Amino acid sequence: MQEVEEQQNKNKATTLTRKVLRHAIIFPVLLCSANAFSKDSENGFDLSQRISSKGYVDLRLQHFEGNNSWLDSGTGHSRFDSSHNGRPLLADFAAEIKMDIKAGSQIVTQIHAYPEQTSGVEVTELYWQYRPLRTGKVRSRWRVGLFYPKLSIENRGILWSSVYGLNYSAINSWLAEELRTVGVEGHWRWSIAGPSADSRHKLNATINVAIFGFNDPTGAILSWKGWSNHDRQSGLGTSLPFYPLPGVAAAENPQAKHYQPFREIDDRPGFYASFGLSRRQQFKAEIYYYDNQAEDTAFHDGQYAWRTRFIHLGGHYFLQPNVELYGQYIKGDTSMGRGFVLNDFESAFVGISKRIGPHRISARFERSTVKDLDNTPMDNNNETGNSANINYSYYLAPHWKFSAEYQQRRSRQARRHYRGERAYAKEDQLSLSARYYF
Amino acid sequence: MFRTPGLVLFVLCLSTVSRVAALDISLQHKGKAQHAPGAVVWLEAKFSLPDHSLRDNKSPAGSEQPPVKVIEQKNRQFDPYISVARLGSNIQFPNRDNTAHHVYSFSKPLSFELPLYKKRTPAPIQVENPGLIALGCNIHDWMIAYLVVVDSPFYGQIEKDSVNFKELPHGHYTLKLWHPDINNGQALTSDLDFQGQTKHNIALPKEVNARAQIAAPQERLDEDEDY
Numbered sequence: 185m186q187e188v189e190e191q192q193n194k195n196k197a198t199t200l201t202r203k204v205l206r207h208a209i210i211f212p213v214l215l216c217s218a219n220a221f222s223k224d225s226e227n228g229f230d231l232s233q234r235i236s237s238k239g240y241v242d243l244r245l246q247h248f249e250g251n252n253s254w255l256d257s258g259t260g261h262s263r264f265d266s267s268h269n270g271r272p273l274l275a276d277f278a279a280e281i282k283m284d285i286k287a288g289s290q291i292v293t294q295i296h297a298y299p300e301q302t303s304g305v306e307v308t309e310l311y312w313q314y315r316p317l318r319t320g321k322v323r324s325r326w327r328v329g330l331f332y333p334k335l336s337i338e339n340r341g342i343l344w345s346s347v348y349g350l351n352y353s354a355i356n357s358w359l360a361e362e363l364r365t366v367g368v369e370g371h372w373r374w375s376i377a378g379p380s381a382d383s384r385h386k387l388n389a390t391i392n393v394a395i396f397g398f399n400d401p402t403g404a405i406l407s408w409k410g411w412s413n414h415d416r417q418s419g420l421g422t423s424l425p426f427y428p429l430p431g432v433a434a435a436e437n438p439q440a441k442h443y444q445p446f447r448e449i450d451d452r453p454g455f456y457a458s459f460g461l462s463r464r465q466q467f468k469a470e471i472y473y474y475d476n477q478a479e480d481t482a483f484h485d486g487q488y489a490w491r492t493r494f495i496h497l498g499g500h501y502f503l504q505p506n507v508e509l510y511g512q513y514i515k516g517d518t519s520m521g522r523g524f525v526l527n528d529f530e531s532a533f534v535g536i537s538k539r540i541g542p543h544r545i546s547a548r549f550e551r552s553t554v555k556d557l558d559n560t561p562m563d564n565n566n567e568t569g570n571s572a573n574i575n576y577s578y579y580l581a582p583h584w585k586f587s588a589e590y591q592q593r594r595s596r597q598a599r600r601h602y603r604g605e606r607a608y609a610k611e612d613q614l615s616l617s618a619r620y621y622f
Numbered sequence: 623m624f625r626t627p628g629l630v631l632f633v634l635c636l637s638t639v640s641r642v643a644a645l646d647i648s649l650q651h652k653g654k655a656q657h658a659p660g661a662v663v664w665l666e667a668k669f670s671l672p673d674h675s676l677r678d679n680k681s682p683a684g685s686e687q688p689p690v691k692v693i694e695q696k697n698r699q700f701d702p703y704i705s706v707a708r709l710g711s712n713i714q715f716p717n718r719d720n721t722a723h724h725v726y727s728f729s730k731p732l733s734f735e736l737p738l739y740k741k742r743t744p745a746p747i748q749v750e751n752p753g754l755i756a757l758g759c760n761i762h763d764w765m766i767a768y769l770v771v772v773d774s775p776f777y778g779q780i781e782k783d784s785v786n787f788k789e790l791p792h793g794h795y796t797l798k799l800w801h802p803d804i805n806n807g808q809a810l811t812s813d814l815d816f817q818g819q820t821k822h823n824i825a826l827p828k829e830v831n832a833r834a835q836i837a838a839p840q841e842r843l844d845e846d847e848d849y
Contacts, residue, residue, distance in 0.1 A: 233739040236721070240844075287724040287737030288760055317726050317735055317760055340849040347844050464764075465839070585844055621843045 231283075238342060239279035240621045244350075245272055250593075250611030251600075254409050255301055255416070257427045259600045261569075261593060262351075262611055263414035264300070274299050275350075275617065276415070278343040288315040292331075294343050296417050306419030308332075308344065308364075325371040330420060330446075333365055333394065333456055335472045337498040337510050338535070338548075342621075344417060348510075348546035349575035350589045350615050353533045354411040355496075355512050355552075361418055362405045362445030367396030367453070390460040390470065400449035400478040403490030403518030404439070407527050408432070410567045410597055411552040418445060430602055431563025435524070440486025449489035450482035469499040480519050492518040494529075506539045517557075526558040527565050542579040548572070562602065569595030587617040641792045643818045648784035649799075651826045655783045658832040660704035661801035662770040663785045663824075664777035665814065668794040671775070688712050690746060693757070693767060695723045695738060700757060700767030703835035704801070709773045712746035724760035731755055731771055754800065754809075762847075764836045770800050792817055799824055803832045 246268060252258025253265040264273065277297040284290045294309040311329025332344055339356050341347040352360060369392060376387040408429060418424065423442040432439055454477040460470030475493040482489035494516025501509045511534040519526040533550030549572050556565040571593040578586045593611040600607050647663055649656040691707040693700055696718040707713060717723050717738040726735040731753035736744055749755070752773040759765035776795075778785040797814040804810060804826065814822060841847075 230739075233742065236740070284722060284737075284739070287722075287735060315760055317724075317728075318758070319728070323763070334849060340846055341844045342846045344846075345844065347842075579843060581843075583843070619844075 234284040235281065236284075237279060237281045238622060240276070240342070240345075240619045241274070242276040242278070243272060243618045243620075244275040244615055245270070245617075246613060246615040248611070248613045250613075251605070251609050254412065254427075255425060257425050259427075259597070259603060259605055259609065260611055261410065261412035261414070261595065262591075262613055263412075263416045264613070268300070278345070280343055288317065289313070296343065296419065298416060301416065306417060306422055308417045308419040310420065321375045323373045323375075327365075327369045327371070328367075330364055330366050330398075331369070332359065332363075333369070333392070333458075333472065333474070334371075335359075335458065335470065335496050335498055335512075337468070337500050337512050346415070348535060348537050348544075348548065349573055349577075350587055350617055351413045351415055351573060351591050351613070353512065353535075353548060353550055353573075354413055354531045354569070354571065355514050355533065357412045357414050358406055358531075360414075360416060361412070361424065362399075362402045362443065364399060364418075364446055365394050365396040365456075366398035366446065367394055369394035386463070388462045388464075390458070390462065392456070392458040392472075394457075395453050395455050396476075397451075397453050398446050398448045399454060399476050400482065400489035401443065401445050401447055401487045402476055403492035403520070403527075404488060405443050405445065406492075406529055406554065407490070407518055407520070407525055407565050408439075408599075410554055410565075410595070410599075411529075411531060411569055413571050413573065413591060413593055420446060422446065427603075429563050429599060431560050432525075434562070435521075437483045437488075438486070439488060442486075444487050447484070447487050449484045449487060450479035452477050452479055454478070465502060465505065467499065467501045470497070472496040472498075474516070481522050488520045490518050490520045490525075492516065508537045510535045510537070523558055524560055525563060525565065526556075528555040528557060529553065530555075542581070544575075544577045544579070546573075546575045546577075548574075556598075564598035564601075567595060567597045569593060569597075583621050585617075585619045585621065587615070587619070589613075589615045589617070591615075641818070642789040643792070643816075644820065645787045645790045645816060646784050646821045647787070647797070648821070648823055649780065649826055649830065650823045651829050654829075656826055656830040657783050658780055658801045658804060658830045659782060660702065661780040661785075661799060661804065661832070662704065662706040662772075662777065663780060664706070664770075664772040664774050664798050665787070665790070665795040666772075666774050666798065667776070667791070668796065671791065688748065690714055691769070692716065693769065694718050695725070695759070695765075698723075698762050698765065698838040698841070699835065700759075700765055702767070704768045704770075704779065706770045706772060706777050706779060707749060708775065708777065709749060709752050709771055711771070712748050713769065714743060714746040716743035717741060722761065723765070725757060726760055727755050727757050729753065729755040735760075754807075762838070764838060766836060768802060772798075790816055797822075797824065801830075801832060804830055 246264050248266050251260030253260050279295050281293045282290050291312050296308055297305045309331045311327045311331045314326045316324055336356050338346045338353055346352050372391045374389045423444055426441055426443050456474040458472040462468035473495055478489035478491045480491040494514050496514045498512040513532040515530045517528045531552035533548050535548035537546035552569045554565050554567040573591045575589040591613045596608045598607055689711045691711050692714045694716050715725050720740050723738040731751035732749055732755045749771045752771045755769040757767040795814045797812045799810040
């Protein structure tokens with residue numbers, strides 16, 4: 185009896201913590217903005233001066249051969265499949281709105297609309313950013329809200345798009361699907377003094393530290409769907425289709441029919457930290473350690489908490505001012521239900537890109553694996569895959585970018601057997617894109 | 623012919639009190655001309671100046687308004703990179719770009735921050751202390767500019783390898799030179815006895831490697847500058 189009461193009290197406390205945690209994110213944003221607004225009131229507040237927006241509209245034509253898309257409950261790993269062949273697609277309508285509260289302080293909102301797919305509009309980032317004035321050699325930046333950790337080398341384009349091509353690498357496609365920070369991040373950059381008074385060629389050392397919540401289910405899509413190459417980004421409240429696996433369907437608490445990666449399940453915050461070195465226009469190398477610290481027995485509302493940890497290395501190096509070598513590497517593990525599902529994952533790619541005037545040509549090669557370490561029957565998550573991507577882009581100033589891209593993925597996934605398909609699948613995709621930037 | 627004898631007499635009087643002449647100052651190292659475009663050269667008189675030369679020749683004669691110096695934000699860059707202003711000048715920072723800037727300085731003579739929204743020109747800032755002011759933009763890291771504030775009416779900037787002073791009174795001066803790439807960014811000081819010679823060379827301790835302003839990274843349609 186006493187035990188039950190204790191358990192109930194504990195449950196109450198947990199609910200309360202969850203509520204507090206949910207609102208904890210919003211409060212700093214409101215407080216900071218209110219404070220910032222009041223300070224600047226004497227100068228007048230002209231909204232039109234302070235709001236800026238940019239974005240793009242991506243029109244696409246593509247031809248795909250391979251398994252049906254996972255977004256339509258298929259076992260293929262692309263976004264568009266053969267059902268989209270040969271007809272014009274509105275692949276992405278992306279907009280970023282920035283509002284300056286005062287100098288160095290702004291609210292950033294990023295939205296992607298995917299009319300071709302069911303979930304429609306995704307708020308992929310929504311945060312308050314503050315850059316205090318640099319004092320001495322250190323520059324800092326604070327972000328509070330929903331945002332990507334800035335670990336991608338490839339997706340440094342506007343609205344977190346890839347600057348090298350249409351479809352992202354496997355690592356970045358995964359980040360787009362189910363990894364986001366809902367929390368607070370501090371960023372510090374030191375300029376390491378050179379011999380001259382001029383700061384232009386100084387080496388920069390960078391540190392990022394973040395504490396976050398609302399990312400407990402991350403690892404689910406990677407385990408049960410696997411690595412992909414696409415350009416669809418999930419957002420706040422996103423819901424992605426989950427095709428039940430026989431081993432999972434038999435579980436006591438079945439996974440809901442949709443993945444909801446940005447949920448708080450266990451009320452335990454996660455963290456990441458990074459260290460990087462860079463020299464502008466020359467090189468960048470950065471290491472991240474990420475741990476969502478999820479309690480892997482927690483389950484709430486059809487979503488499991490997955491304990492996901494990884495090390496990520498990213499870097500680029502300019503061989504010539506217009507020739508860039510770049511790559512990312514990730515290695516980590518994820519577990520759910522205290523070893524009910526336990527997987528190691530690993531992925532790496534290298535790319536090379538050359539710009540000549542308005543032309544850019546890029547090529548990327550990658551290899552990705554998921555290694556199933558548990559003994560759960562009918563839930564074999566083993567996967568190996570390779571992919572190659574070649575992209576040519578032409579920039580027509582001041583607004584257009586036209587691209588042609590060929591991508592081939594070859595993967596072997598044991599789970600395709602459960603659906604009467606071959607484990608091995610080859611996916612070829614030829615895409616043509618016209619992007620209008622505004 | 624002499625319809626204004628008073629003026630003629632005045633001019634004659636002036637020329638006897640203080641004789642003025644033009645002087646060309648150039649930079650050399652071991653007899654070789656040195657190029658440091660933008661380098662600031664100024665002369666501080668060791669004698670008391672006649673009133674008329676105290677007036678900045680760039681401000682309208684008789685005007686009570688302090689002279690105005692303009693440092694633009696254009697193409698995500700400061701323009702000019704190096705400039706000079708006389709003590710008491712008003713400095714204006716018009717933003718010509720379609721993007722916001724956040725200009726600041728932590729330098730001793732003038733410490734300030736100025737949010738500059740797109741295409742805006744805020745109220746000017748008066749410089750009340752002489753010295754070097756290093757300017758930066760908190761949004762665009764590469765944006766750097768220098769402003770030298772001098773307490774003297776005799777100042778100029780090297781165009782290629784020399785600077786010309788048109789009406790310099792004869793006398794003893796402290797000659798000062800500043801450029802970020804000369805003498806590790808410290809002003810170089812020497813004495814000058816000006817008695818009407820047409821040229822003067824500043825002997826530099828080292829050869830000059832004057833670098834241009836850091837170029838703004840090319841603005842790319844698809845790249846996130848904030849990333």
